[in-house]
Amino acid sequence: MAGDLFYILVFPGFLFLAVFALIADYIDRKLHAKLQNRIGPPWYQPLADLIKLAAKEDLIPRQVDPWLFKLAPVFAVTAVVTAALYIPIWRHGTPMSFNGDVIVVLYLLTIPTLTFFLGGWYSRSVYSMIGAARSIMQLFAYEIPLFLSILAPALLADSWSLGGMTLFYAHHPWYALFNAVGLFTALISLLGKLERVPFDIPEAETEIVAGSFTEYSGRLLAMFRLALSIEMIVGAALIAAVFLPFGLNLGGPAAFGLYLVKVLGIVAVIALARTVFARLRIDQMINFCWQFVAPVAFLQVIIDLVAKGVIAR
Amino acid sequence: MSEIRSRNVTIPIGPQHPALKEPTSFSVTLSGEKILQVGVRLGYNHRGIEKACESRSFIQSLYLIERVCGICSHSHSSCFVQAVEEIAGLQLPPRAMYLRTIVAELERLHSHLLWLGVAGHEIGFDTLLMYTWRDREIVMDLLAAITGNRVNYGMNTFGGVRRDISHEQKADILKAMDTLEERTKYYISVATEETTLIQRLSGVGVLSHDDAIRLGAVGPTARASNVKRDIRKDDPYAAYDQVPFDLITSDCCDVYGRTLVRVGELMESYKLIRHLLNNLPDGPLAVKAPRKIPTGEAVSRYEAPRGEDVHYVRANGSEKPDRVKVRAPTLANVQAVAHMLKDRYLADLPIVVAAIDPCFSCTDRLIDLTRDGDGRCDVITWGQLHDYSMRWYKGQGMDLAKLNNRFKCGESS
Amino acid sequence: MKHPGRMVRQVLSSMLRKPATVRYPFVKVTMPKRFRGRLRFYAERCIGCRLCMRDCPTDAIQIRKIADKQFEADIDMAKCIYCAQCVDSCPKKALESTLDFELAQLDRDKLRQTFRGQPPASQKPPEDPQDKP
Ligand code: SF4
Ligand code: SF4
Numbered sequence: 001m002a003g004d005l006f007y008i009l010v011f012p013g014f015l016f017l018a019v020f021a022l023i024a025d026y027i028d029r030k031l032h033a034k035l036q037n038r039i040g041p042p043w044y045q046p047l048a049d050l051i052k053l054a055a056k057e058d059l060i061p062r063q064v065d066p067w068l069f070k071l072a073p074v075f076a077v078t079a080v081v082t083a084a085l086y087i088p089i090w091r092h093g094t095p096m097s098f099n100g101d102v103i104v105v106l107y108l109l110t111i112p113t114l115t116f117f118l119g120g121w122y123s124r125s126v127y128s129m130i131g132a133a134r135s136i137m138q139l140f141a142y143e144i145p146l147f148l149s150i151l152a153p154a155l156l157a158d159s160w161s162l163g164g165m166t167l168f169y170a171h172h173p174w175y176a177l178f179n180a181v182g183l184f185t186a187l188i189s190l191l192g193k194l195e196r197v198p199f200d201i202p203e204a205e206t207e208i209v210a211g212s213f214t215e216y217s218g219r220l221l222a223m224f225r226l227a228l229s230i231e232m233i234v235g236a237a238l239i240a241a242v243f244l245p246f247g248l249n250l251g252g253p254a255a256f257g258l259y260l261v262k263v264l265g266i267v268a269v270i271a272l273a274r275t276v277f278a279r280l281r282i283d284q285m286i287n288f289c290w291q292f293v294a295p296v297a298f299l300q301v302i303i304d305l306v307a308k309g310v311i312a313r
Numbered sequence: 314m315s316e317i318r319s320r321n322v323t324i325p326i327g328p329q330h331p332a333l334k335e336p337t338s339f340s341v342t343l344s345g346e347k348i349l350q351v352g353v354r355l356g357y358n359h360r361g362i363e364k365a366c367e368s369r370s371f372i373q374s375l376y377l378i379e380r381v382c383g384i385c386s387h388s389h390s391s392c393f394v395q396a397v398e399e400i401a402g403l404q405l406p407p408r409a410m411y412l413r414t415i416v417a418e419l420e421r422l423h424s425h426l427l428w429l430g431v432a433g434h435e436i437g438f439d440t441l442l443m444y445t446w447r448d449r450e451i452v453m454d455l456l457a458a459i460t461g462n463r464v465n466y467g468m469n470t471f472g473g474v475r476r477d478i479s480h481e482q483k484a485d486i487l488k489a490m491d492t493l494e495e496r497t498k499y500y501i502s503v504a505t506e507e508t509t510l511i512q513r514l515s516g517v518g519v520l521s522h523d524d525a526i527r528l529g530a531v532g533p534t535a536r537a538s539n540v541k542r543d544i545r546k547d548d549p550y551a552a553y554d555q556v557p558f559d560l561i562t563s564d565c566c567d568v569y570g571r572t573l574v575r576v577g578e579l580m581e582s583y584k585l586i587r588h589l590l591n592n593l594p595d596g597p598l599a600v601k602a603p604r605k606i607p608t609g610e611a612v613s614r615y616e617a618p619r620g621e622d623v624h625y626v627r628a629n630g631s632e633k634p635d636r637v638k639v640r641a642p643t644l645a646n647v648q649a650v651a652h653m654l655k656d657r658y659l660a661d662l663p664i665v666v667a668a669i670d671p672c673f674s675c676t677d678r679l680i681d682l683t684r685d686g687d688g689r690c691d692v693i694t695w696g697q698l699h700d701y702s703m704r705w706y707k708g709q710g711m712d713l714a715k716l717n718n719r720f721k722c723g724e725s726s
Numbered sequence: 727m728k729h730p731g732r733m734v735r736q737v738l739s740s741m742l743r744k745p746a747t748v749r750y751p752f753v754k755v756t757m758p759k760r761f762r763g764r765l766r767f768y769a770e771r772c773i774g775c776r777l778c779m780r781d782c783p784t785d786a787i788q789i790r791k792i793a794d795k796q797f798e799a800d801i802d803m804a805k806c807i808y809c810a811q812c813v814d815s816c817p818k819k820a821l822e823s824t825l826d827f828e829l830a831q832l833d834r835d836k837l838r839q840t841f842r843g844q845p846p847a848s849q850k851p852p853e854d855p856q857d858k859p
Binding site: 374459461499503 | 810814
Binding site: 035036037129130134197198205207208209275278279281282283 | 322323330331332343345346433434435436437438439440441444510512658659660661662663
């Protein structure tokens with residue numbers, strides 16, 4: 001019991017995730033700056049931002065339902081932290097693993113977007129409402145490709161648990177190569193999920209101020225920000241576990257170190273993407289996802305089905 | 314979803330908004346993401362510069378006029394001195410003409426580079442912003458070295474210019490031009506090859522050739538709609554009749570075209586500056602100008618980076634101007650913006666507005682207070698305005714009268 | 727050829743380049759020689775013609791007679807727009823722009839400076855001679 005509590009609250013639960021998220025946030029920002037030929041923030045900047053926000057007053061608009069307004073960020077953080085508990089870090093599977101946990105993780109990762117929607121929609125501000133509507137429209141566009149590309153490797157592995165999948169690919173390392181296409185589409189969908197350039201449409205600063213978060217301030221905004229940072233590493237960890245399932249056999253510190261490298265590598269790719277692209281428009285984003293990403297993700301499913309058939313024979 | 318789509322909302326963009334660095338207000342009626350209607354309201358930054366000039370001597374007015382705009386300060390001051398020089402019948406030494414033109418083109422360089430960055434920022438492409446502004450620093454440093462300041466150069470004076478370009482500076486400028494030309498070529502390749510950029514620019518903010526003429530667009534906005542309109546060619550001033558350069562136009566008629574025109578003009582400016590520097594005539598920097606300008610009036614036109622700038626000056630033989638009128642280029646283009654935004658997406662608004670390279674405080678010259686309904690124009694006194702605002706705030710639940718007397722009539726803090 | 731990610735190579739090469747940002751105020755920046763910064767007044771040169779006052783667009787400068795052929799200048803650095811018109815107008819070169827641009831003050835009164843006789847000690851002379859045409 002105490003072990004479980006430690007697992008949930010400290011390592012690799014909330015505390016570890018929060019610290020890791022801040023580090024990843026720093027690396028993302030520093031890299032972004034370096035790529036733009038700037039100096040970038042000092043290492044403590046994400047923490048300083050968080051503390052500063054936490055020290056500020058929480059302003060709650062008069063017309064909103066204070067409960068919903070306050071609960072939305074809490075749910076966002078809880079959901080992403082819960083999702084992290086199922087993702088293997090230094091061994092195959094986690095104490096919480098069960099068959100089907102990959103679906104649970106995917107659904108848990110949808111919750112933050114829903115809280116952005118609820119928080120924004122009930123903020124009673126036109127900017128928030130447009131941001132909220134965009135969040136949800138965008139969700140419909142990237143969610144299917146993300147599901148398809150994550151579930152395809154599961155089909156090949158014939159396991160619906162992340163632990164089972166990593167075990168399968170540990171035994172057949174070369175099979176992971178079949179999923180290269182899925183890695184690509186999953187990364188694109190992750191950009192949409194994290195609302196990063198080129199898909200930062202729901203919080204497009206120059207159009208709708210801060211989108212869903214326009215009315216948020218203080219601790220509540222800090223929580224939303226933290227949720228987004230944690231979501232970034234959880235999403236990256238999920239992709240790492242599914243598409244780059246190497247090195248978990250090393251066990252202990254080596255596997256853990258490799259996990260950090262993989263996650264930060266994906267964070268670096270995200271930073272690069274947001275450096276070299278312009279923000280798309282919502283219609284362009286939806287068209288792109290449906291006309292390009294979804295079919296390619298579907299192709300991944302077919303590849304895995306065929307591969308599975310060939311292997312079975 | 315259908316509920317979201319069918320509801321019309323009106324959102325305020327400005328006077329304070331991240332997309333606009335200057336106070337102006339667009340009230341945008343949306344149906345979903347589509348813009349149904351745009352209302353533009355100017356006048357938040359009226360500074361009364363024209364009127365203030367009337368109570369200052371010409372030389373004092375010059376520095377005030379220079380501050381109409383920060384980015385095109387040289388444009389406004391040149392336009393003003395041209396008008397005054399015409400009234401006074403001053404003949405400028407050729408070197409002064411050339412130096413004025415060189416600074417004018419340097420200003421165009423930094424203004425267009427600035428625009429390119431702003432355009433990138435408006436469509437979420439901050440990398441372009443960082444890169445172009447980094448390179449813009451080269452021009453800013455040159456301007457600071459030549460004129461003594463980064464923004465309000467103070468280069469002009471009646472009858473000539475105040476600062477010379479030394480030999481070392483000439484070499485520095487020529488070297489900087491090579492660097493910048495190379496960088497600009499790279500930006501041209503980015504603008505014409507980066508898919509996400511083209512997607513956001515192409516087909517956005519369409520202004521047809523005929524509409525551009527009908528709505529009186531000027532500058533790069535007009536030239537991108539294939540209107541061959543450039544004061545430097547149409548009515549050459551300073552040294553522009555002595556230097557070869559091409560008029561850049563585009564027939565894209567959209568924001569993409571405006572981008573191409575501006576980067577094309579950058580390339581022309583490099584050519585121009587090289588030519589001017591290599592053919593810089595010797596001679597004095599200025600002729601002596603009288604303090605009292607003889608009675609007369611003049612209209613002067615100038616191709617600022619944003620388009621045609623017009624100044625009207627009337628002198629009555631005294632030390633002070635009788636009347637000064639400024640028409641900044643943005644005022645000519647702002648009509649086109651409302652037209653370009655109709656039936657477009659909300660997401661296009663920032664870039665369409667930015668594409669005319671607006672400068673709203675330069676534009677805000679005069680406010681007409683029209684009463685709702687009957688459209689009558691009222692002039693109200695300071696006291697009435699004060700009472701009105703007190704009443705208005707009271708209606709909002711704030712009683713400013715309780716605050717101390719700092720805001721009382723006539724007093725400034 | 728059109729393709730997304732046109733700037734990838736450029737941004738990656740930025741990783742190896744020195745950042746363009748200047749670490750001001752930790753690293754001091756020097757202004758070009760012609761920079762029009764804080765004004766400086768040489769009382770011994772002034773003849774009290776007040777041409778500077780007449781041309782100043784902002785009334786930032788006041789010349790006062792304190793004794794026979796002795797003048798002091800009151801310059802309000804907050805009003806001054808650093809156009810250096812007074813420097814150009816002065817027939818005796820009694821005014822000069824320095825390279826000092828760090829003028830920010832919390833107290834507005836500190837921006838009002840009176841120059842008598844010798845320029846105050848806080849006025850450090852610029853390192854380079856001014857190259858004024
Ligand atoms: S620099 Fe310009 S504003 Fe300042 S005191 Fe001299 S004339 Fe006046
Ligand atoms: S113009 Fe020069 S000499 Fe005349 S009062 Fe001013 S500082 Fe003194």
